[in-house]
Amino acid sequence: MPPFPETSVLLLPMVEKCVNLLQTYGFSSLKKLKQVHAFSIRHGLSISNAELGKHLVFYLVSLPSPPPMSYAHKIFTKIEKPINVFVYNTLIRGYAETGDSVSALSLYREMRVSGFVEPDTHTYPFLLKAVTKMADSRLGETIHSIVIRSGFGSLIFAQNSLLHLYANCGDVSSAYKVFDKMPVKDLVAWNSVINGFAENGKPNEALSLYTEMDSKGIKPDGFTIVSLLSACAKIGALALGKRVHVYMIKAGLTRNVHTKNVLLDLYARCGRVEEAKTLFGEMVEKNSVSWTSLIVGLAVNGFGKEAIEIFKEMESEKGLSPCEITFVGILYACSHCGMVKEGFEYFKRMRDEYEIEPRIEHFGCMVDLLARAGQVKEAYEYIMRMPMQPNVVVWRTLLGACTVHGDSDLAEVARVQILQLEPNHSGDYVLLSNMYASEQRWSDVQKIRRQMLRDGVRKVPGHSLVEVGNRVHEFLIGDKSHPQSDEIYAKLREMTERLRLEGYVPRISNVYVDVEEEEKEDALVYHSEKIAVAFMLVSTPERSPIRVVKNLRVCADCHLAIKLVSKVYDREIVVRDRSRFHHFKDGSCSCQDYW
Template identity: 55%
Template sequence: MSEAIPSTRPALRHCVALLRLHLAAPSLAAAKQIHARALRAGVPTSHPLLAKHLLFHLAALRAPPLRYAVAVLSRLLPHGPLDPFPLNTVLRIAAGSPRPRVALELHRRRLALPDTHTYPPLIQACARLLALREGECLHAEAAKNGFVTLVFVQNSLVHLYGACGLFESAHKVFDEMPVRGRNLVSWNSMLNSFAANGRPNEVLTVFWEMLGVDFAPDGFTIVSVLTACAEFGALALGRRVHVYVEKVGLVENSHVSNALIDLYAKCGSVNDARRIFEEMGLGRTVVSWTSLIVGLAANGFGKEALELFSLMEREKLVPTEITMVGVLYACSHCGLVDDGFRYFDRMKEDYGISPRIEHLGCMVDLLGRAGRVEEAYDYIITMPLEPNAVVWRTLLGSCAMHKKLELGKVAWERLVELDPGHSGDYVLLSNLYAAVGMWADVHVLRKTMVKDRVRKNPGHSLVELRNSVYEFVMGDRSHPESEQIYEMLAEIAERLRREGYIPRTSNVLADIEEEEKETALNYHSERLAIAFALLKSLPGIPIRIIKNLRMCGDCHVAFNLISKVYDREIIVRDRSRFHHFQGGACSCKDYW
């Protein structure tokens, strides 16, 4: 290794001291100035002490310069075996940079023997690249070298497997860690792995386990758990977490408060979302405003969402791209076509936000829902960005809604090119064929799905009662109280008939007898969920249901009447929006 000649040692010590001093407020300009001073004093970059502190300073920057760090590291290479510290520092910089693959490339060169800090940045790089195979090789290598039992290596592996969709592998690594050996990062990594893979039930299980061993969560933990409750529609569980948050004082954390707004909005409890927003006071951020705007829009309170956006503007806050998606969504779901175009123009002119495909898709939806399907098509073919599958799918949905067969076929052809095999597109086209009475084409399309092995996403509904979440699928008889549920369904059907209910059999995508269609409609998953909820909950208690698909028109009519006949508030969150049924009417005003 290079040694500083005696006359340069004072300069070396001075430069190292300066680098340490500037660590309190690191800057690239300061690092370069100190580096230049060292070179002018005759201290080479290859001196291990200078390189070590220079790299440490670079790593402390908000956006460490990878090219500069690699250049410093390269000056050390000709001078004998490399110490792990500078290499690990550069690996850490590379793993967090826009070019994480550089970390893996450096590791392949075997520039130094690995130590306890070598594997976490490498595994992090694999997680960012979703490079599962390379990550598994690093897992095996860390085990071979005796580092796999280190908590920070295990945490990285949990994150890697979660990022790559292997939440079971992530949980296996987590389970192999001694309970007392886990740190906060361990718990948060496991929670995030489940949350990222759509496993809200497991998120909640791990959270209660965490509290059971007296491990205090932080804001990141709570955000993960509240997000899981929101996705699961688990309002009662979310309220329990909220009570805990207030008890330990985490409610002052803006990220936690924003997650609470999102929770209540996604569970259809808009008043609670508003209350959290108001209680934040001066702690409100753009994310807070955006969360409530999007929540109001999704719950059918489009005008209130737009009023809130106007208030946000008066507060001189600058909306983000996501804020504008919420504003356009509100216009779309309330039929405010002219307002939608006005906000779209203002987005560009007043805030300099270049339209993204999400904004353009909202405009297509805005026109399509309003029945202006031909205009929606013209908008697509003239839009400045290449329309993606979501945009064409939106048009196909509008065609099915308004019986526009020829344009629907055009949208279908584009979808076959862009996203072949998407089951939802087959369902939309089936809806269109059925709406115009083309039953033979419905049957041909179903045969094509079987031949091409396209599996339809099965509809299911969730309902939360007494801190437990119950799931139902169409015609489900797996529940231990199935007999009582179906008896309740029969009672509901009879009471609705007395109110003048006539089933919309056009919502059944099969050319079968009317009586069979009525039976099929009565066994939809949301009907089973509402029957179970009416059986098991006290009178007057609101019922909340989440459905993974769009609610059919017949169930919408039925739920309107159920809310009146049984005097219940019913909140349904389907794939596209919320429906608040009360007193025989829905918040969407049948515009959905």
């Protein structure tokens, strides 16, 4: 084949031809893009040709995830200077989307230093997306000021990006400031600020912002509903969630797969497993998030065997593959059912079959799997063999198991580690003091108490939430502030008497679970969950199920008492505590007494 003359006039039709080819096949596959690239080389086109290079970079970056960024960047470096701002933007976008924020930032710097190109309206939204993923609010503020100086601060896309950036760093007040100052607030802005509050433990604020948005006549979309429902799911507010469900129906969003997924999650997290399963069964379009949500939902509710059955179904489904979170659910299910051998098998299959590299979360599950089954020493050895530094959660898992299985030596080891990684966490002191108390080691209990005082550790006050009708009732320990308090306490006394007849003996040792509580003179201080249960006994129809959401872990005494209440009063009681669900029925609990 004779060489092509190197005149741009002659090459022009060839550039056009290649660009045409890219436009026809561009989005289909990397293979096609490489073919066009090869074609251009065969026809004497140099990749330094700006027009061709620009298109190639664009189509490469636009490939489905993950785009071949190093290939795209290589072409970028060969394009003749000066490089068009569009090409910079495209590459920054690619890095932002693949989570390579460092490369996105350094490309931006390179662009500013080159002096040939200026950022345009698209540059900052892309760059801010990259910075958002770094969750570094200091850096965010720096870039924020650059955006303002650049003159693009009035752009609604830039404002929305900044709003999201602050929300993602957990800085809701800065996020709200950005939102508040926006002269024009579009749906994305509302959704971002609502989501910001929802994700940062302020579901009530999220809901009232929604009401405000509604009053301004702005219609919600799937994003709005997802944020609101997940806020409700997090605090276990079923009645509130049901209200959002009504908005969802009104807005015609019942067929949206994301909103359905999070509705399923809401029901599962409120202990309504049957409803969650029904919802799943009714879904026409199910994605892997739907399957994963159900599996995790079943697992945390103590229905591990069922979770594994669903996983097997998922595996036989075409076009779906379990992800790392699915496996967290499966390993969690195994550990809560004492299926140690199966847990190890799934762990192995995750690597071998699905090529998912285990993360610290998965190792954490394995530690729990061993420790929960009573193999506390093996769990410790497992931690020592892990290919990564154990985090505080892993040590806390071990500590929790040590207190249940009464291994105070290893508990001490775990405690020392936790203290280094995260001092001032009241839950650990409570766990430990609980364990010492159960061994009648009162001087050690005192020691822990003194340490808490010395370190200035404030215990998180326990509270329990219950819903009656559309109202949420909150109870604290020894709470007497409720209008029906007299009735509730009469019920508590009656409850204690009837439980005694069943052989209930209050577990004195666990009085020390609540260190502050000891200080109270009252000999009969009821934990919030007991008060909540008594309140539900007096305010709901006989035999109707009771749901309680507690912010801390249920103590052993309350656990035993509620088990008996479920039998004596013939009530199904679901308690969601800080780490799991307890389904009490006929005197036993789904957690099999390992809480």
